[in-house]
Amino acid sequence: MIELERVAYTYGGAELFADLSMTLAPGSFHFLTGPSGAGKTTLLKLCYGELIATSGMVRIFGQNTREMDRDQIALARRRIGVVHQDCQFLDHLPMAENVALPLTVSGRQEEADEYLADLLAWVGLSGQASQLPPQLSGGERQRAALARAVIMSPEVVIADEPTGNIDWEMSQRLLTLLVELNKMGKAVLIATHDLNLIRAAKTQVAARVLRLRGGQLQAAGSEL
Amino acid sequence: MSGWTSVLVGDPRADRMVPKTGFTVQLTVFSSAAMAFLAVFALALSLATERLADRWSAELARTSTLRISAPQDQIAAQTEAALRVLQTTPGVGSARALSDDEQVALLEPWFGPDLPVASLPIPRLIEIVEIGDGFDATGLRARLQAEVPGAVLDDHTRWRAPLVAAADRLRSLGYISLALIGGAMAAMITLAAQAALSANSQVIRVMRLVGATDAFIAGAFVRRFTLRAFAGAGFGAAAGAAGIFFLPEADVAGGFLTGLGFEGLHWLWPLAIPPLAGTVAFVSTRTAAIRRLKEQS
Structure with missing residues (x-):
């Protein structure tokens, strides 16, 4: 569904990450974690076409984002549900x-x-x-x-720090909703700092945890 | 839906995405109303000068004057000779010598009412009215030179041409004014649209996040500005037409300025101003929106 192949992204002359690869398959559940400023939000934006990779290839539903025009990106976004940390509503x-x-x-x-x-x-x-x-x-x-x-x-749900501003009880409720969606066959990608949320999720679903650090994306170890 | 259909029919839920508040609302309505008001007057000026040019051209083209300047004792004889020549000249419908009273009336604005015509060496004037394609002025002059030495033919060409040219220039100025008004309206609406697009960058970001295409986003702004411009121009055009309607009648006060206005079917012209203003707003807002959306991508 969404594939990143040897992707690099440079912002303001500084390379945020390089040679980064990742695949979101149907029905998969991924957590993306890492320190602040590591580029989690940027990586998510690459996944739904808000940003274009400096090099490498990002494919959304088989289409290379670099070759997509704005309307094609808009149409692809209708197949991707995005939850922002600051929600972004029309007030x-x-x-x-x-x-x-x-x-x-x-x-x-x-x-x-x-x-x-x-x-x-x-x-x-x-x-x-x-x-x-x-x-x-x-x-x-x-x-x-x-x-x-x-x-x-949508076929994919991407959430950026969805529990960043809410209490634990509400985080659990939100997690339950995301797990339910995953069980319906949606691919889910959540960027979070909240290790407790990740641990709670792993008791409910086969979630894969990726850590973004120093421009590299690694599978997190058993400590999670 | 095509651009115009979507503007006219609209989509209430899509329209609601852009907040209705903001100074751009008043700016667009006010500038459209003001420009439409001015456009009505520019239009009236253009049409009035067109009528004036036509009238001057037609009236002056159909008449000529023959002036008999001769010693007093020969004036009557030369006048009769000139009238005989004119009666046999093709293209002359009628010719008659002005009476003393008529000549006094002509001179009265310069010399006052009690002009002693009999004691002054005033030439006799003959008014000629043309028919058909008119007469051959060169040929007539040649005949008069031979038969009536004191006759001078004035076919009004010398002073008709600058008058008609002046009226034509006034008409052109009116049309240029209309074009400038349209351009100024486009500029103001473009500025207002750009201000609205800047003020609503968060709205645009959210619309993009949920999968809105550029055409959809631009449409929400274009429809709003087009309808505002149309409404403002409707108000301005109505006010302008009312102002023209209540101008003094030309035949009451006289003069060119009091003849400024519409006649007959020309009263329908102001109805074209709101749709034209809407078109200007549609094009300028759409151009501004597409350019801004491209910049923000």
Whole structure:
């Protein structure tokens, strides 16, 4: 689905990483960990085409991102659900409309009426549908972002520090939702510092943990 | 959907993605209204000068004047001789000598009402009205030179040409004004659109994150600016047309400026201004949006 082959990325003259390879296969579950500034968010952005590799090849659903135009990237993103650490909502729209944004931009608004209520119930936000994003708590925003990420039934879900701003109980709830998605056959890639979250996930799913450090991507050891 | 159809039909949920607040709303509506208001006057000026040029051209082209300058005791004889020549000249419909009263009336603006015509060596004027393609001025001059030595033919060519040229230039200035107004409107709407795109960079980022294409993102802005420009121009054009409608009538006050306005079907022209303003806004916003989205990628 998403393949990185000998990828390098340079930012501001400094090489963030080089010769990095990774494959996200259908139904896989990956954690991406590493120190702050190691390039986790950059790596995720390469995976959904927001950034283009300096060298090497990133293929999204078989297409080389360097050869894709902006509209092709946009169409590919409809098959990838992304949960940002800061959620990124349109603050002037109610939460339900924010969750339905991927359907709206795809011209499939009528499906929102069909799925939205069930999806909001699934993430436990049925009562907050009409609230604006700034009125929601951190955990509610993260769950709303997850709902938005999956409303198009994407093949891949990518989450960047999804539990960074929420308490442990809410982290567990969010993890449960991501594990459920993985069990539906979605590939999941989560960037996180939260080792407890990784340990909790490994009790529920066969997750692979990758550590990004010093520009290299390595499989994490048994300490996790 | 095609560009124009999507602008007219729209998509309420897509439109909601761009916040409605911001100074660009007022700026677009106000500048469109102001420009449409000015455009109505520029249009009225162009059409009025066109009518004026046509009228001057037509009126002056159909008449000529023959001036008999001779010693007082020969004026009557030469006038009769000139009238005989004119009666046999092809293209002359009618010719008549102005009476003393008519000549006094012509001179009255310069010399006052009690001009003693009889005691002054004033030439006799003959008014000639042409028919068909008019007469051959060169041939007529030659005949008059032979038969009426004191006759001078003025076919108005000398002073008709600069008047018509002046009216033509005024009309051109009106059209240039219209083009400048359109250009200024495009520039203002482009600036407003760019400001809106900058102010909504977070909105654009989120739309891209969820898979919006450039055409979809641009469409949300283009539709809004086009409709605002259309509405503003509608208001401005209506106000301008009302202003023209309430100008004093030409035949009451007289003069060119009071003749500024529309006649007959020309009143339909202001109706074209809002759609034109919408088109200008559509093109300028779409160009600005596509360029900005390309820069932000």
